[in-house]
Amino acid sequence: MVIERAPLEDELGDVLDKAIQGCGLTESVVASRTGISAERLRSIIDYCEQPTDLELRDLAVALGLRLAGLKAVASEAYPLPEISGLPFCLYPLRMPHGIGVTNAYLVANCSADWGILFDTGTNAEGLWRSWPQKIQRVAAVFLTHYETEHCGGLEALRQRFPESPVFGPAGTERLDGVVSLSDGAVVNEGGFAIETRSTPGHAAAHHCYRVTVPNAPQGRELLISGDLLFAGSIGGAFHCCQRLHESLRALVVGADDSTVVAPGHGPLTTMGNERAHNPFLGSGDLAG
Ligand SMILES: [Fe+2]
Numbered sequence: 001m002v003i004e005r006a007p008l009e010d011e012l013g014d015v016l017d018k019a020i021q022g023c024g025l026t027e028s029v030v031a032s033r034t035g036i037s038a039e040r041l042r043s044i045i046d047y048c049e050q051p052t053d054l055e056l057r058d059l060a061v062a063l064g065l066r067l068a069g070l071k072a073v074a075s076e077a078y079p080l081p082e083i084s085g086l087p088f089c090l091y092p093l094r095m096p097h098g099i100g101v102t103n104a105y106l107v108a109n110c111s112a113d114w115g116i117l118f119d120t121g122t123n124a125e126g127l128w129r130s131w132p133q134k135i136q137r138v139a140a141v142f143l144t145h146y147e148t149e150h151c152g153g154l155e156a157l158r159q160r161f162p163e164s165p166v167f168g169p170a171g172t173e174r175l176d177g178v179v180s181l182s183d184g185a186v187v188n189e190g191g192f193a194i195e196t197r198s199t200p201g202h203a204a205a206h207h208c209y210r211v212t213v214p215n216a217p218q219g220r221e222l223l224i225s226g227d228l229l230f231a232g233s234i235g236g237a238f239h240c241c242q243r244l245h246e247s248l249r250a251l252v253v254g255a256d257d258s259t260v261v262a263p264g265h266g267p268l269t270t271m272g273n274e275r276a277h278n279p280f281l282g283s284g285d286l287a288g
Helices: 012-022 027-034 038-045 053-063 067-074 124-129 154-160 241-252 271-277
Strands: 089-097 100-108 114-118 137-142 166-169 179-181 186-189 192-198 207-212 222-226 260-263
Touching (some): 012 053, 027 038, 053 067, 192 241, 241 271
C-alpha cells in the first residue's frame, strides 16, 4: 500500500527552541556563545530572518546538534525514506490539530477486517473521517500518552467498539478503564506482539510500542514513537528534559536501522534515516 507523506512536524525555529530547552540554556546564553545577537536569534526562531550557513554552524556547535540535519530542516530538504517491507498493513490516521497534524495508527493483517489501534487522535470527528472503511473491529487500543490530541477520540472509539481493551502507561493522568502496562510488558494479539517501552520525558507517563509479527518469515519492525521521536526532530520536554533524552537514547541504541518509526506527529520515517539525519541524534552512539 502507498502511504501519503505528511509534512514535517518541526521547522527550524521549533528545532532550535527544543534544543535550547534541552540543553538547559537560555536564548541570551546561546546568543553570547554564538556571537549572534539575542534579537537576531529570536528573529531566526520566529522565521522572520534566515540564518546564514555560518550561523547555523555556530548554533549546531552551541546546541550539540548535527549540522547537516539542521541545514536540511532549515532548507526544507529533510530526507525521508520510502516506507515498505512491513509484514502487515499500516494505516496512518491523520487529523488536524492546531496548525499541525496529529497521527493515530491502525495496524492490521492486510486481508483482515480488524486492526490494532495506536492512539485515538483528537476527537470523534477526526477519528472517523480518517478511518479505513475495511476495518470493522478493533482488537485492542494502545495509548502513548494522555494528551487530548492523542486520546481525545477514545470515548467515541469505546462507543463503537465497547469490547476493545485499552492499554496505556500508568500514571496520575491515566484515564478510567485503561489497563496499565509497565516497561517491557508484551501483549500478544492476533499474531502481533506489542512490546511496551516506557519513555517518560515529553509526559511523565509516556509509552512507545514496538510492533512485530513473531511468525512472519521476514519483514521490518514498527515502532510507535508517540511524542518522543519525530522525523527530523523530537517531542517537547514538557515533563523533564533529562528524562526525555534518556528515553530517546534507550530507544535508539540497539534499534535496527530498518525499523519503521511511526510518530505522533509528522511523517513516517525509519530508525536508520533518523540516525543518519536527525539534528538531535548526531552525537556518539546515537549517530549513524
Ligand atoms: Fe502531541
